[in-house]
């Protein structure tokens with residue numbers, strides 16, 4: 001069943017952040033839509049097309065001004081990420097759970113900055129020393 005609620009409820013607050021929050025919660029597609037669960041796209045939404053056909057996920061936008069670099073980007077992202085994971089050990093300073101709380105602005109930001117330790121894992125070629 002499509003859980004999206006399309007009629008819009010008037011605002012009780014004039015704050016832009018409350019406005020965005022209300023749209024997000026009213027139009028939610030998943031019951032746990034505010035949780036960071038990228039793995040949802042490996043299970044229930046594994047056939048979502050990121051090229052702008054399914055509005056659940058539009059990383060490249062959609063329609064007439066959709067990203068022109070989609071095909072290039074989809075190949076390069078894998079290559080860059082694989083290279084990065086292959087060459088470095090990535091950890092966080094304390095073993096605490098990463099706080100994924102967001103703040104709303106022009107885009108979503110993490111409320112607390114992420115501190116990451118990146119250690120070379122392989123012997124780097126001399127030009128990268």
Ligand code: HEM
Pocket residue numbers: 058059060061062064065066067068069070072073074077
């Ligand atoms: C993971 C990488 C990338 C992401 C997530 C991304 C995402 C986006 C998004 C969201 C837009 C705006 C679409 C809109 O306004 O509705 C856009 C536009 C655009 N992107 Fe990308 N992009 C990526 C990589 C690239 C690359 C590699 C190129 C070029 C080689 C590129 C070229 C463009 C161009 C030219 C536009 C403007 C299209 C227009 O306004 O007609 N992008 N991109």
